[in-house]
Amino acid sequence: MKNALSGLLDIELTAGNGVPLSRQLCDQLRDAILSGRLPTGYQLPSSRAIADYFHIARNTVSSAIDQLTMEGFIDVAQGRKPVITDLPKRALSSDRKMNAANAPDRTARSKWALRISDSDWPFAGEPRAVPFMPGLADPREFPHDLWARCLRSAARRVKMTPALGTVNRQGLQVALLQHLEQFRGVRAAPSQVIVTPSAQAALELISRLTLNVGDLAWVENPGYRGARAAIESVGARIEGVNVDASGLNFEGRTDLPQAIFVTPSHQYPTGVLMPVARRQALLRLASSVGAVIVEDDYDSEFHYDGRPVAALQSLDVMGNNVFYVGTFSKATYADIRVGYAVVPAWLARTFEQAQRHTGQIVSATVQDGLAEFINEGYFVSHIRKMTRIYRSRRDHLVMSLRRELGDILKVDSPAGGMQMLIRFNEYVDDNALSARLGAAGVIGRALSRHCIDCDLRGLFIGFAAWNVQELDHGVHVLASELRANPALR
Numbered sequence: 299m300k301n302a303l304s305g306l307l308d309i310e311l312t313a314g315n316g317v318p319l320s321r322q323l324c325d326q327l328r329d330a331i332l333s334g335r336l337p338t339g340y341q342l343p344s345s346r347a348i349a350d351y352f353h354i355a356r357n358t359v360s361s362a363i364d365q366l367t368m369e370g371f372i373d374v375a376q377g378r379k380p381v382i383t384d385l386p387k388r389a390l391s392s393d394r395k396m397n398a399a400n401a402p403d404r405t406a407r408s409k410w411a412l413r414i415s416d417s418d419w420p421f422a423g424e425p426r427a428v429p430f431m432p433g434l435a436d437p438r439e440f441p442h443d444l445w446a447r448c449l450r451s452a453a454r455r456v457k458m459t460p461a462l463g464t465v466n467r468q469g470l471q472v473a474l475l476q477h478l479e480q481f482r483g484v485r486a487a488p489s490q491v492i493v494t495p496s497a498q499a500a501l502e503l504i505s506r507l508t509l510n511v512g513d514l515a516w517v518e519n520p521g522y523r524g525a526r527a528a529i530e531s532v533g534a535r536i537e538g539v540n541v542d543a544s545g546l547n548f549e550g551r552t553d554l555p556q557a558i559f560v561t562p563s564h565q566y567p568t569g570v571l572m573p574v575a576r577r578q579a580l581l582r583l584a585s586s587v588g589a590v591i592v593e594d595d596y597d598s599e600f601h602y603d604g605r606p607v608a609a610l611q612s613l614d615v616m617g618n619n620v621f622y623v624g625t626f627s628k629a630t631y632a633d634i635r636v637g638y639a640v641v642p643a644w645l646a647r648t649f650e651q652a653q654r655h656t657g658q659i660v661s662a663t664v665q666d667g668l669a670e671f672i673n674e675g676y677f678v679s680h681i682r683k684m685t686r687i688y689r690s691r692r693d694h695l696v697m698s699l700r701r702e703l704g705d706i707l708k709v710d711s712p713a714g715g716m717q718m719l720i721r722f723n724e725y726v727d728d729n730a731l732s733a734r735l736g737a738a739g740v741i742g743r744a745l746s747r748h749c750i751d752c753d754l755r756g757l758f759i760g761f762a763a764w765n766v767q768e769l770d771h772g773v774h775v776l777a778s779e780l781r782a783n784p785a786l787r
């Protein structure tokens with residue numbers, strides 16, 4: 299018996315660790331077979347003997363053996379003891395765990411895989427959810443109970459609905475469009491509203507559907523790295539177009555893009571607003587060269603001073619050129635994972651096809667829940683509440699930055715959104731400062747990381763997700779780092 303059990307000596311079962319004993323036994327036997335420790339032809343002891351050996355119930359052993367028999371690792375002929383099957387050599391490996399030595403060569407990966415594994419976006423080394431993280435909403439203030447109620451009633455309705463396989467739920471298309479018409483002046487038919495798992499997914503799909511390998515896309519410089527990532531994923535060329543006090547400054551350019559990515563209502567990251575004359579010039583340029591415009595209206599819900607300017611999409615009278623992109627992750631909470639695009643009618647059907655081809659589809663329950671959340675008025679009242687809260691946080695942060703560090707930096711109070719840009723009175727190595735802040739548990743994103751070959755320096759910081767004490771802590775850390783390290787300047 300001792301001999302027959304020798305193949306099982308490495309197996310260790312732990313009661314009460316949350317994993318059923320039969321599952322532990324099954325997994326460890328499978329590992330032993332795959333690693334060759336239990337060789338082909340090895341005859342396992344009877345299930346009674348195994349049960350006695352491990353002090354477990356015989357049923358537990360039988361269920362592990364049954365599972366491995368079903369998977370083809372073990373043969374159980376009538377009345378005989380179980381035997382390890384003869385597996386093809388390739389299936390066996392002495393160490394199944396991947397390690398650098400046996401991982402496939404880098405060249406076995408696609409060019410895109412190589413590009414994204416070498417990319418520093420999303421910004422590597424940034425701590426998550428610590429003060430000043432840009433673009434983050436405050437989930438503590440979200441009405442989770444009301445949201446749960448909407449989700450619950452959407453989930454209940456699924457019982458009554460046969461699986462329709464709808465990609466974009468009409469209820470949400472209508473509700474969202476009404477909201478966008480009222481607050482952003484967006485003009486479209488409900489079928490042009492595409493619901494995606496994030497704004498990033500919308501940017502990615504738009505890039506795929508409007509750009510070919512080698513095509514030229516303009517992006518703002520400095521600008522949103524996510525837009526660059528989406529364009530790069532299709533292998534198009536990127537040209538950074540400088541941003542001035544009126545946004546994208548394309549005057550005098552002779553290169554002709556196929557797509558132009560802009561954040562006209564609150565330029566990312568400078569916060570400037572593109573005035574109507576520049577918007578019209580951009581639309582004229584796009585239609586004269588046959589380019590599409592991708593309008594990323596990522597945080598347009600929050601306006602603190604004066605009335606917001608309508609979306610660029612509303613000026614596209616023929617409705618042919620502008621793809622309007624937005625997200626719920628700012629106006630609700632980051633992990634809700636719902637974004638959207640309002641696309642020109644001529645591409646709406648193809649867009650839906652693309653969603654099917656790539657699986658960029660949001661759960662019908664979440665879509666229906668969101669429609670209810672909007673229709674019941676919860677969405678707008680949450681935005682109103684957060685606008686009040688964010689405005690006071692913005693004011694507090696601007697005031698304390700000016701009070702504590704007015705001799706070193708400049709900060710303009712942003713008219714909207716969730717983040718602000720700090721510029722310095724003299725040279726500051728923004729990357730080095732950002733790294734020091736990260737080590738101290740605060741995010742200050744270096745402006746230079748948003749640049750393509752430009753020498754802008756500054757810090758991009760968020761104020762929305764942080765209460766007054768957390769903001770004060772962030773200012774305190776920033777002040778200590780800046781004052782203690784004159785070498786950064």
Ligand SMILES: Cc1ncc(COP(=O)(O)O)c(C=O)c1O
Binds near residue numbers: 522625626637
């Ligand atoms: C300018 C801009 N566009 C798009 C997004 C992406 O939003 P989502 O989280 O829905 O992908 C962000 C998020 O920070 C953003 O700042």
